[in-house]
Amino acid sequence: MDLRPFDFVLAAIAAWVAIGVLGLARPRDLRYISRLLFPAGALVGLGLAIAAFNAIGSLPEFTILPLGLPGLPFHLRIDPLSSFFLVLLGVAAAPISIFSAGYFRSGGGAAPGLLCFQYHVFLAAMALVMIADDAYAFMVAWETMALASYFLVTTDHRIPEIRRAGFLYLLIAHVGAIAILLCFGVLQGGTGDYTFGSMRSLVLTGAWPTAAFILALAGFGAKAGLLPLHVWLPEAHPAAPSPVSALMSGVMLKTAIYGLLRVTFDLLHAQLWWWGVLALALGLATALFGVVFAAAQTDMKRLLAYSSIENIGIIVAGIGLAIVFKSYDKTLLAAIALTAALYHSLNHAFFKSLLFLATGSVLHATKERSLGKLGGLIHRMPWVAWLALVGTLAIAGLPPLNGFVSEWLLLQAFLFTPGLPQSFVNMLVPVVAAALVLAVALAAYVMVKFYGIIFLGRPREPNLAYARDAGHLERIGLVWLAAGCVLLGLFPVNVIRFLDPVNIMLIGTGVGANAGNWLLLAPISASRSSYSPLIVLVVIVVVVLLTIQIVHRYYHGRVRRAPPWDCGFPAQTPRMQDTAEGFGQPIRQVFEQFFRIERHLPSPFDQAPRYSLKAGDHLWHWIYLPIARGADAIARFAGLIQQGRIAVYLTYSFVTLLALLFFVQ
């Protein structure tokens, strides 16, 4: 029998579920779980990535699994879009699993076996989301994913804030799920056939396609963390154990991107230009909001969570641009914008996972999450620090690493917008490009703050001197992700060629054929724009080495160590370094309108003067609290009829019966 790549994908999903179940067999045996099951899960992830990599260029394949309700089997299908996201899942899940093998310790929170089960079911559910070919299977996988991640987020369920964060996450996940369900309801167009195949062949008319798109944007936006449905993200990601945060941020958010692309480009026939403008505006607002809030954070994992919001915003802006171009039939430009969005998704899976895992190592070594109590860890934890530096430079969008490539592609797509028939859209583009560039530049600020305060400077607390570097398994995971950041940055043309089947499937045109040779990336034409990260890197490295050689040879290489000079001020303490609040203060001041600031100033007569400042989120107060208050009021009103006495309830039944009799008459 011939084995297709699709069979391997299915086998990988089954293997993940099996590993999870095996974890339940001996839930308290940490050695068995961390030395056997998690590494096995990593191998499965690698296998999934290889299988999906081989499937990306081939024609879609179908299969029907006799699972679920009678008469409603799971329709599954693998096509280039699902293959791409499966590769993303596989290559990111493998290092995270290896890291987890060294990360999870006994004691505190859920039993390791239970954790292993939830973790692998989460992975399997994400893979299933990407190959589901009917709304039923999709929703089952989607909800499994939400539930598994909910339980993972609340691993440390004894802490009230974590329970609260988990609840918020579950709530918004379900609001989003309702929107997605309604979206599929619109897409089936009254035929009652919920397979994606039938939705694809159906042409919706009137306002229905718009309704479907808006519902998809809302539903998947809730999962991705688009404004204003982002509030769960900065709560849930920090609450989860670090490998789970990495998985949620690096991979789970991408399932939402996958869903949005699937509905917009695959299930819907034509795209309207203003959908693109809507997605573009929403994406940019999200990106700016995320990065400004990231600059003000003092908890390292919350900072990364806000930075995830920013990156998702950039990806959605890319998708919006692709929709605009596609609606005007500029397929090459649409393909470039979509490539940028997909590329950035892949990049984000690497660098954000890397940074979340690094914070996990820091957390284990120091028991400290607040940036204000860290510092100087590059001396105690060199492996984590140097690998995190790669992630930091990549996420800050610096050449020659991977974050720069996707941003470069997106800016190229923006730059060649002129010539669209709608002059309003034409005018919009420079403004939008400016906002995008501003968000990217702010990201550099945020990442310097993140890295500088955790790893550089002097330790702000004495017990940081006992911090220990990550173990071997954790290092493997970190090295893998850092290598991914470098390779994705250095060989963009190969990555774009690999992405091309997705472009051809969704847009109809690819970029890869004329994207240049392996050395030089030139997506439109070489005279228009070109970029070669490898040459840039080689030139910088050669100049650096030559300079070192020349300086040492013609002068000398003598170095003396001495205490820091610091303008001759002798009484320096580590507390005089910038805190996280201090480093973010200029941004908070410039973007003061973004925050809801509660300041408490000491009075001149206070015995123990205290200053406190809380930078909150306006949207929470404008949208969420009124809704919560409304729900409370309704519940209280409904509560009036709940007396808790059986006679009263019998009276209700009696009255109801009377009323019914009256109506039946």
Next chain:
Amino acid sequence: MSASALLSQFLQLAIALLLAPLVVGWVNQCRALLSNRSAPPITLPYRTIRKLFIKDAIVATGASPIFRITPYVVFGAMCAAAAIVPSLATDLPFARAADAIALVGLFALARVFIALAAMDIGTAFGTLGARREMFIGFLAEPALLMVLFTASLISGSTSLPSIVDTLAHRELAIYPSLALAGVAFTMVSLAENARIPIDNPATHLELTMIHEAMTLEYSARHLALIEWAAALKLFNYSCIGIAIFFPFGIAEGGNWQAILAAVPVLVFKLAIGGFLLALIETVSAKMRIFRAPEFLGTAFLLAVLAMLVNLLLGS
């Protein structure tokens, strides 16, 4: 890639390396003359760099390797930038590897490294400088990119040599978009090169420093490289300005005579540019740090306006 193209590439890089300290010396001389002081010799920056190379390097005890590699990385990034900005010729093989967006990326790379190095020792002034530098950078970088985008929209290319080729052949008229972009570019260059009104390169008061505060702990060869890189940055910014706004006289193609003829033209333009810079610095006062967002925000808006004007008027 022809041999002459390679040669023009190396010639341009060598000229940039050699001429950059001279530009700084010239600006200092003009400043002194304009404020009625006796001027230091124009070759002073060379002597300073040489003196610093001879001295023993002193590194603070808590410094990590990031502190020691940063001067080299910053210098390397500035050299790479000098190789892609067409100052003498447009036939640059290396310019194909990095376009205008990558140029801004190279500047950002240098900035991030120097900010990280400033935080590395853990002194109060170092982190203060790093914070301020990133603060100025996040506003200046987008504005610079918008200026470059305006030029890219006119020429239909983000490659700097193509931009110069197109702009040098336009008819001699004032383009409204370029005029706005020029003002924005001037403002950004002042901020990015640590000049008055944002920063003062000659200050001795640590509390007002930005760039200098970050390099307080550097000495000897490390400081020499940082100073040289700062001079290269000023040179690069001047050459970007020349390439976009006054591209006439830059050699096109691998013609030897043209490249040689371009050298005095470049020196002439740099001399005028340096004088104007000194003039701006002499007649303006340094701003408080929190006035900087207004200044740079104006530059940013002007640059966006330049793009809009370009789209509206097509010029």
